[in-house]
Amino acid sequence: MPPDLEFTRKTSFETVGARPARPDGNDKVTGRARYGADVSVAGMLVGKVLRSPHAHARIVSIDTSGAEAIEGVKAVATRDDFPDIAPDAAVEGEGEENMWDVARNVMARDKALYEGHAVAAVAATSAAVADRALKSIDVTWEVLPHVTDVDEAMRPGAPVLHEDMRTKGLENAPRAPSNVAEYLKIAMGDSEAGFAKADLVVERDFRTEAAHQGYIEPHACLATVSEDGLAELWCCTQGHYGVRAMCAAILGMELSSLRVTPSEIGGGFGGKTTVFLEPVALALSRKAGRPVKMTMSREEVFRGSGPTSSTSMSVRIGATGDGRLTACEATFRYQGGAFPGSPVSYGAVCGMAPYDCRDVTLHCYDVVANRPKAAAYRAPGAPMAAFAIESVLDEIAQKLGMDPIALRLKNAVREGKTSVYGPTFGPVGFVECLEAARDHANARAPLGPNQARGVAAGFWPNYGGQTSVTMNVATDGSVLLSLGTPDIGGSRASMCMMAAEELGIGYGTVKAIIADTHALGHNDTTGGSRVTHSAGMATIEAARQVIRIMKERAARIWDIDVDAVVWEAGRVRPSGPNAGDHEPMSFREMAALSARTGGPIAGHAEIDAEGAGASFAVHMTDLEVDPETGRVVVLRYLTVQDAGKAVHPDYVEGQYQGGAAQGVGWALNEEYVYDAEGRLRNPGFLDYRMPVASDLPMIDTAIVEVPNPGHPYGVRGVGETPIVPPLAAVGNAVSRAIGRRMTHVPMSPPRIVEALDG
C-alpha cells in the first residue's frame, strides 16, 4: 500500500454513500454514448470471420484465391498471417493468459477445435461483399471425432484435442496424451479423520451446464494500421491494456506502437477480458492499408466467444448431530473449452471458503473439450462449486432438522478463522449477512402449496492489482480524473465521489474519463471486483498528492513551514496562531493561483493494490413449482452482501440485483445445448433464454457494511459475489418444493418433471 494511505481510515463521509447521478449518465440515456460498434471512419472496410462448421477437424488446406478475386475484397487473413507463438508466452488479461492458446483461439492453425473456431477472415468494401468472400474460401477439412461433455472428455479413449497434452500435477507424469490439462489437490487437515467424527455424511454428484455471460453488446472493434506500422484500435473491452498486450504479442508489435482506446462497454461480466476480433482486425488492416471494422453477430458471440465451464462435481460432507461440519471431500471437473485454464481451482476454494471446517480435501480437474475457449464469467468457477456445496449443506440441514441459516451460522468463518481458501480472515461480514437474512421480513413470508424457500451463501476473495490514475486540477478549481479501468457499471461515479470526498469539494466539480493506453501507465483489467478497491485507492492517493502540493504552495505563499499548514474541509489554513495570521484559502483559490505558484497541479498514483476485502453474500428466495409442467415462478428474492463501505449504494444494489438475475437465469434456463455433431443448437436469445422483466420479481437487497481495513474508506469489491449463491439458493428452494434433491443446473422444466417422475 502506498505510504500515504496508511493513515487513519475515514469513517464519516460527506459524498461517499450518497446517490448522485453518474457523470456519464446523460450520454447513456440519450443515445450519445459511443459503444464498440458506434464509430465509423472514412475509407473503412468491413471485416468478417469464417468459422469452422466442425467441432473438431484438421485443416488440410485453405484456398483463399476465390475470395481474393472478388471485387471489393481488400484483404484475406488466415493462420499464415499470424506468427506462431512460443508455447510459454504469457501476458496478463483477467488472469495470466497463455498466448499460444489465445493466438490459436483467435485464428485456428493446424486444427479447428470447436464449431465456431475462426479459420479465416476477410476485409471488404461492404458486408455483402465480405459475406460473398467468406463463401468463396475453400477449406479442406479432415473431420475428427469430437467430445463436448466433461466426463466423456476425461475417459480413456476419448478423442484427444491436443496430442502433446500430458496431465500436469499427477504424481507419476503420464506418457499418454489426455484432455485433462491439470490435476490439482487442495487440502487442509485430514478429511478422513474429519469424517470419522461425523454423525451424518451426505454425498452427492452434481452437474452444471455452460452459461454465457450474455452481455447485450456483441464484440466490436475498429483497427487502423498506418504505413509506418503504428496502429490504433477502438474496441469494447474490460481491459484495454490487456488487449494491447495480447494483440502486440499475437502480431509481434511493440506495445508503444499500438494505442488502444476503450469504447463504452455494453456489458462484459468477464467475457470481454480477452481478445477475439481485435488481432484479426489489426492483421486485416495492416494487409489492406485501410481501417477495418469488425462486429460479431449474436450467433458468433455464442459460438465464438467465451462462455463459462460446464462441470461435473462430487461432494461429500460430514457433520455432527448438532450441525458442526467435520469434513469435506470433493472432486470438481470443469471443462474450459478447447484450451486449458478452466476456473476449477477458484471454484473449489470458494465453495468451502465460508466455512470453518478444518478437514477438507478438494480434487480439481481442468479439462479441455470441443467447445469455445471459456472466458471469465463473474466470480469465475465459484457459482458451480457453491451449487454443489450449498446443496449438500441444505440436505444436511434438512436431515438434522435444522434451519439452514442456523446451520451456516454455526459454521461461518469470522475474523481470525481460516478456511480452505487459505489466508486467515480479517474482519469479514459473513455472520452479519446471515443474521440480516434471518431477520429480514422475507424470512417470515407465508408459503403456499408447491412453494418453498431456499437459502445459500457465496464467497469471492476479491482482488486489488495494478492501477494508474491521473488527477488534473484546472485553474477554476474543477478536477479531471483520467482512469484506465473501463467503466462497466458506474465506476466513474464512484471515482468522482471518492475524489470529491478526499478533496472536500463538490461531486459535480469532478469529471472522469477513461483514458487510452498512451495516456496512463498500465492498468489491470476491470475484473475480479477490483476497480472500486484499487482504482478507488489510486484516486484517493492522487487526491492526497494534490493536497500535499497545495499545502506546499500555501506554505510558500505564507512563508511558513509546510508542517504548519493544515488541510481541512477543502481548505488550507495555518495550523495555529504560532504559524502566523493568514486567511485560509480554498481549493478553488489554490487552483486559481497555480500559474503563479509553480505551475499546473496534478496528482498521480501508480499502485499495485493489496488489501482487497473478502466478500460474502447470502441469498434467500421463495418460489413456486408447477408440479405438472415443472415451471418455476420466483416469488421473492433477497440478496444480502457485505460491501465494506458502499460508495454509491444504487450501483452496489444494482450489482447485487444483476448478479442474482444472471444466477436465476443460469439456475432455471440458460444452457449451451449441443447436438450429436458437437454443434451448438441454441446460438440466439430466443433459444438461449435469459431472464426478461416478466420472469422476475423485485430483487430485495440489504447492504451489510463491515469495513475492509485494507482500503482507506473500508471498501470491498461487490461485483462478483452476487452470482455465487443463486444456483444453490434456487436449487435448494426447488428441492424443498418438490421433495427431491435437484443436482443438475439448469433446473429447466423437463429436468424438474423428470425429477418428480423419478
Place this chain on the structure above:
Amino acid sequence: MSHYRVTAVVNGDSVDFPCDAGETLLDALRDRLGLTGSKEGCASGDCGACSVMLDGRLVCSCLVLAAEAGGREIETIEGMADGNALHPLQRKFLDLGALQCGVCTPGFLVAAKALLDRDPDPTETDVRYWLAGNLCRCTGYDKIVRAVLETAEDMRGA
C-alpha cells in the same frame, strides 16, 4: 442488389437516404443517418436494443426493412429529449441508477415511453410484460421497473 431511395421523417426532421433492398431500418439509422443510439444486440428481434417508434408503433428496427420506412415517421432515442430537457423517464433512469452498462438503455427508454403514452397508470405486472421484449443483463430489471412506475406517478401528478 437493387437500391432504393427513402424519404422519411426521423425525430421530426425530414430525411432522405439510399438503401439496399435487404438493409434493415436499424442499419440505415446507424450507418446512413449516424443515429447510433439504437443498438444491435441480436438482429433477430429478441433483445429490443434497437427499439424505435414507427408511425407511433413500437418496433424492433432490426426487423423492419429500411425501404419500408418510406413516407413514415420514426422516433429514436435521439429524439426523446426536448432539446436540452431530458424526458422524465430519462431523468428518472439517472436518478434511480436504472442503468449500468447502458447499452440496453435506449431501447428500454423508447419502449417505456411507448407504454406511458398509451397507459399513464400501469401496474408493476403491466410494466414487466410490456418490457419483456427488452433484455437487460446488468440490472435484474428492479430499478428499471421502479423508474418506469415512479415516472408514471410523477407524470400523472404533473
